[in-house]
Amino acid sequence: MTQTILTSEGKCLYCNQIFSQKEIGKHLAKHLAEKEKADTGDKVQNYCHIEVEANKMFLHLLVKGDATMKKIDQFLREIWLECCGHMSEFGHKQFKVSMSYKVKFVFEPQVKIYHDYDFGTTTRVFLKGLKQYQLNLKENILLLSRNEPLKIMCVMCKSEPAVNLCTSCNYDEDAFFCEKCSEKHEKVCSDFADYAGMPVVNSPRMGECGYEGGSIDTERDSVYKKI
Numbered sequence: 001m002t003q004t005i006l007t008s009e010g011k012c013l014y015c016n017q018i019f020s021q022k023e024i025g026k027h028l029a030k031h032l033a034e035k036e037k038a039d040t041g042d043k044v045q046n047y048c049h050i051e052v053e054a055n056k057m058f059l060h061l062l063v064k065g066d067a068t069m070k071k072i073d074q075f076l077r078e079i080w081l082e083c084c085g086h087m088s089e090f091g092h093k094q095f096k097v098s099m100s101y102k103v104k105f106v107f108e109p110q111v112k113i114y115h116d117y118d119f120g121t122t123t124r125v126f127l128k129g130l131k132q133y134q135l136n137l138k139e140n141i142l143l144l145s146r147n148e149p150l151k152i153m154c155v156m157c158k159s160e161p162a163v164n165l166c167t168s169c170n171y172d173e174d175a176f177f178c179e180k181c182s183e184k185h186e187k188v189c190s191d192f193a194d195y196a197g198m199p200v201v202n203s204p205r206m207g208e209c210g211y212e213g214g215s216i217d218t219e220r221d222s223v224y225k226k227i
Contacts, residue, residue, distance in 0.1 A: 006152070008056040010145035021058055021147065025051055025130060028060055028144050032133050039136040047137065048107045049130040049144070052076070054123075054204035060144040065104030065132065067140045073099060075141050076115060076125065079221075080203045083211040086118035090127075104132060121208045143217060149202045149224045154178035156185070161200075161224040167207045168196035176200060 008021040014031040032049060046065030050072075052058060059079070063072060073088055081088070090097035090106075092113045097106060106113065107129030117123045152162045155174050162176030168191035169175035177185050186192045198207050202221045205211040214221045 006056050006150045008058065008147045008150065010058065010060070010147045013142070013144045018148070019145075021053075021056065024058075024060060024145050025049075029131060032062070032131070032135075035135060036133045039134065041136065043136050044134040045137070046104050047133050047135045048103050049133065050103075050107055051128045051130055052125055053128075054080075054125040056147065056150060057202065057204050058145075058147050060146075062133075062135075062137075062139075062142040062144050063103050063107075064137070064140045065102065067103050068099065069097060069101050069103060069106060070099040071140050072103065072127070073115065075216075077117065078216045079143075079146075079214045080125070081117040081123060081205050081211070082215070083118075083205065083209045086120070086209075088115065088117040090115050107132070117205070118209060123205045123208060125204060146217060146220055147202065148220060149222055151224045152176050152200055153224075154181050156181040161226060163200055163223050165198045165200055165207045166192045166196050167198055168192065170207065 009018050010024050011018050012027055019027050028049065048063050048065055050061045050063055052061060069090055090113055097113055109129050109131055112126060112128040115125050115127060154160050154162045154177050157178060160178035163179055164177050164182045166175035166185060166189060169189060199212055200206065200223050201213045203214060
């Protein structure tokens with residue numbers, strides 16, 4: 001996406017304030033530290049704060065330490081990746097990351113790994129452990145924050161948010177189109193109507209294989225909306 005410098009920001013689960021991609025992690029850490037102080041007793045469990053990034057798209061997750069890496073794999077599929085049941089794996093340069101490993105043993109603070117989905121048209125994202133907390137929660141995974149839909153505008157009219165991507169033309173230049181300009185592009189690009197027209201979605205899997213969007217957090221898995 002070279003048409004503009006995209007600004008990435010996300011909303012905090014706890015206070016609903018919006019923060020930049022750079023700031024949101026530190027902000028969430030303050031809430032989690034406060035919650036850890038308040039949560040006492042024998043029901044507290046280990047939770048890992050994990051940052052997931054793919055360029056300007058990001059997730060902040062709070063994952064139960066005793067959960068397996070398979071839980072994270074499934075979550076990533078549901079929110080960002082799943083299209084045709086492709087294989088996936090976690091990896092690191094210096095050690096193996098099995099789907100059966102417990103999360104707390106993988107995500108020591110500052111440990112960074114990758115996740116690959118689909119070994120043909122691969123989508124790679126990076127996951128980094130930020131800090132571990134002792135909290136009284138029931139969920140295996142909490143979505144603490146996700147980037148709001150990026151401001152991807154139509155390359156033809158330049159005034160309306162893009163709703164479609166032409167995967168055939170996007171190799172040479174940005175090919176994002178609003179609804180009306182999609183109809184215009186279809187007249188000059190036969191591939192667009194045949195197979196290359198794909199929806200703009202809030203995912204690094206956008207435009208790959210048959211991906212059309214996630215199955216959770218669907219409200220934010222949409223196009224940019226003008227205010």
